[in-house]
Amino acid sequence: MISKYIFKIFPTIFRNIPIIDRWLLGQILPPLIFAISAFTVVSLSVGVMIDLIRKVVEYGLPFQLALQIMFLKLPSFLVLSFPMSVLLSTLLAYSKLSSNSEILALRSLGIKNTRIIIPALVLSIFMTGLTFYFNNSLVPLSNKYSEVLLRGGLSKSVSIEKGTDIFFKGYGSFTDPETNVSTKRKTFRNKIFFAREVENNVMKNVTIIDFSKIGYKQIISADEGIFDSNKSEWIFRNGRMITLDKGGNTTSIGFEKYFYPLGDGPLKVSKIPDDANEMTLSQAFEARKIYKEIGDVKEARKMSVRIHEKFTLPCACLVFGLIGSSLGSKPNLRSSKSQGFGLSVILILFYYILSFVSSSLGVKGTFTPFLSAWLPVFISLSIGIYLLKKASV
Template identity: 55%
Template sequence: MLFRRYFLPTWKRFPLLDRWIFGELIAPLIFAISAFTVVSLSVGVMFDLVRKIVESGLPVLTAVKVLGLRLPSFLVISFPMATLMATLLAYSRLSANSELKALRSVGISTKRMIVPAIILAFFMTGLTFIFNDVIVPRANRSAEFTLQRALGRAISTEKGDDIIYSRFGKITTQDDKDKKKGLSQLFYAREFRRGEMNGVTVLDFSRYGYTQMLTSKKAIWNEKLAKWEFLDGQVLTTTPNGSTTSAEFDKYLYPLSSAPIRISKLPKDANNMTVQEAIQAQKLYAEAGNRKEARRMKVRIQEKFTLPMACLVFGLIGSSLGAKPNSRTSRSQGFGISVVLILVYYVLSFSFSSLGVKGTLLPFVAAWSPVVISMLGGWALLQQANR
């Protein structure tokens, strides 16, 4: 009832030409999403889960649940590829059946014909962004939690493992006058559980020639004093002349920010972060003076937006290629062409991303250059098909 009341009137407002081409696009889009998702899911997750079922006794129902939770992350990968394959197949079939030729004979340009494909590509772009920023991070965390709990490994809601925090700042030289910048502190904790850092080691290089190593079984952040409380540990100091002093302690206050706690709560993989979490991580690295990690996170933040834009890029390229006169592409050929174009695009993206992380290019330029280059290539193909 609601479908007839709200959707049908809106759908009928679209020109008949657009509705017809949309209808031609839906079937190959569903086919392509299914094909790419099944292939990537089988290679990426299914084989590993089967191994855990056999070797570690993972319950089959739990494996199915984990598989379902991991599905969104592979759909995000499939959406751009499916958009390319769907537009290429649909327009190739229409061209092979001389239906596009008939449209040209009545004065409809190729640019007008691909408007439905561009609208569909915009829709897939928005869908990919929502999946990648809202659904995938939460689903991946739930999948990890479910898997680890089923395998009998302790999981806390507030946790982190192998927390590493590097702080870069000014290092005081021997005469206490000249100062230079470099790594001043390196914080490591084996795990973070219920507000406590366990198995903590801190290396302090803030004084030139001196190295201080602080180890403790436990460390707690003191909010009032804005310092770390290290419990049951030892301090070892080496001087420029090579002498060493050590002292044991029950409690030791150390001036360092609470950044290690905030870092421990963030996913290690930027792909599992939301845009907000990635921005938070970038700020933490910037505050610590870790320029390389801050620059890497800037690139990853931009890639949160450029990944969905691949749908628009592939929609333009696929429809332009398929709409060329006398274009004849079968499903197997379309799959092969799609794989080649996708490979080229992602190699280009990876290359520019590496240049951005290295600092050769600005993060914005590094992330968006593949999109701009590919869009220009798609526009050139469209101009050729429109002749």
């Protein structure tokens, strides 16, 4: 029934589609809509709804505001639901056709399995594009607005810290103060910069640990720090500098203003979202560029992995569409909704565990960013092609 209404909405598009494809799409679309609704409601309830109800009851978050926040969180859960729904819908649709001997009837007419699953693959490609659009454009924006609404609503009854912790690792040379000889390598971490918050490019509650001089450790703490772009140095105000020398002697000096030679790396890092999932693709490229400029190889490699995952996450729709349709079109396969759901959960769990392990190895440096992100896709596509060949026998 649902597919009939969809066909009425887009009559021109579906009129140009071959009858067999229209019929197969009509079998896939109803379970797809059901699966998207089911997965989204379950994940949204567990991930957001329970927490929002607690904030409404305990902290006085306005109910209307909670509904708006839940609506803004919806795209992030749809991104997760789309691939799983493609798997479940194709598995259920083709299993039903197989159990009713309709797949067998099509094959008796000379139609191969590769032709039968084409509508599922086309729909999977469409869902891949839709997932990419949601994940790259809607999710970062909607999550940002939901966070602003949540903070604004809770500020009436709960004190929320405005700033974010900025942690910057400086890379450079180590200098021997006795010989004044420097050992220059970009992989040497010689400074650690921490600020409690940043507001209008002003760092507040700043702490720096500097061990660029061999045998000496220097700790600088200040109420605030401002970057002077003309001199490429920081101006710290109202602070104290503690120096520990080789002999274990400690020197402490207070200051009202102190000039410290460090680039604008901390300022750039403060503008990078904490979670790569909250970035658009262009922001992720910019973040990787910043990490490369400041010499943070590990974070740059991690961002490269996340950039590739911006593409591989939507590709899960294509992977699951191929596996679901190939597995479902096997002759004499009988699968109820409950069995289909259980099998989908197992396949999804396998895919995401594989993705997590591969991604971790990529961040660690064992795999290249490209291989770590795309390996689960290649393995799963190989499994899907194998299942398709088995179903065609």
